[in-house]
Amino acid sequence: MPKHAKSKARGHTAAASGPASGYRRTGVLFNKDFGQHILKNPLVVTGIIDKANIRSSDTVLEIGPGTGNLTIKLLEKAGKLIAYEVDSRLADELVKRVSKTMYKSKLHLVLGDAIKNPLPAFDVCVANMPYQISSPFVFKILKHRPLFRCAVLMFQREFALRLVAKPGEEHYCRLSVNAQLLSNIEHVMKVSKNNFRPPPKVESSVVRIVPHRPAPDVDLSEFDGLLRIAFERKNRTLAAAFKKKGVVALLLQNFKQLGGEPPEDFKQFIVDVLTESDYASKRPQQLAVADFLRLLKAFNDAGIHFRGSI
C-alpha cells in the first residue's frame, strides 16, 4: 500500500482530522463540514463508473474517496488511482479496506486538500464531490494541463443545472458560460437524497464534463470580467449594465492604464461598441458563449479591457 503523501516536499498541506461531528458508521463519525455524505446505493456507483468509460491504462483522479464505495470500483477498472482525501480518519478507513483487496498497489492516496494542493496528470476524474468545493474544483481541472479526457462528478442538483444550462433557460448564468467556454457538459442522472448516508439537505445530480480541445484561445480572466458585469442583474440589458457609474469608471481606468487616450464621452464610447455589435438591447441570458466571445473581441478591438473588479 503506498503511504499517505503527507510530505511538505510535495507541497502538501497538513490535512484536518477533526473535529468529528454528525453520523456514525463503522466507528467513524461523519463530518458535515467536509461534506461527508457517503454514497450507499451500488446502482448509482455503477452508473457513475459506466459513464466514465475507464480504460485499464488510465490514471484516474478521485476527490474525497471517503470510506471507499466508489474507490473500490474505480480500482477494478483503472491502471492507477490517485485519490485526495482531506480527513485522515477516513483515509485510515480507506487504507484498511483497500489493503484487503488485490488492487492495493494501484492506489496512491494523497492526504490533503484537493483545492490547495497541485494535481497530477490524469486521464479521467470521478468523484462524489464535497459540495463546498464544487466551483473552484471544476475550474481547477478545466485549467489543468495536460487536459484530461472526461470527468464524471456528483454535485448539488442546483449547481449541476447551472453548469449545463443553455441560453434562455432558467439556470443560465455566469457559471454556465465560463464552464461551457472550456467544455461540453452533459447531465447524466438525478440522484435523490436517500442514496447517501447521512442524507444531505439538497438533491444531487451527476454530470459528465469533456474539455474542449484545443482549449479556447482567450484570456479567461478578461472573459470572466465581462461576464461579471453582464450578469450582475440577469434582466437588465447590456447597455444598462455597462452604463453603470462604477463600470464606466473601471473600464476608463483600465483604458488609461494601457496607455490609451480616452474619448471625452467614455460612457457613450462603451455603448457604441455594444450598439455596433448589436448587443446593446440584449439581456445576458440571451447570449451564447460565441456571442460573449464576439463581444469581448469588439471591446478589446476598441481598447476596452476587463481587469479588476467593480
Ligand SMILES: C[S@@+](CC[C@H](N)C(=O)[O-])C[C@H]1O[C@@H](n2cnc3c(N)ncnc32)[C@H](O)[C@@H]1O
Ligand atoms: C460526499 S463525500 C464522498 C465520499 C465517498 N467518495 C462516497 O462517495 O461515498 C466527500 C468526501 O470528500 C472529502 N473532502 C472534503 N473536502 C475535501 C477537500 N477539500 N479535498 C479533498 N477531499 C475532501 C470528505 O472528507 C469526504 O470523504
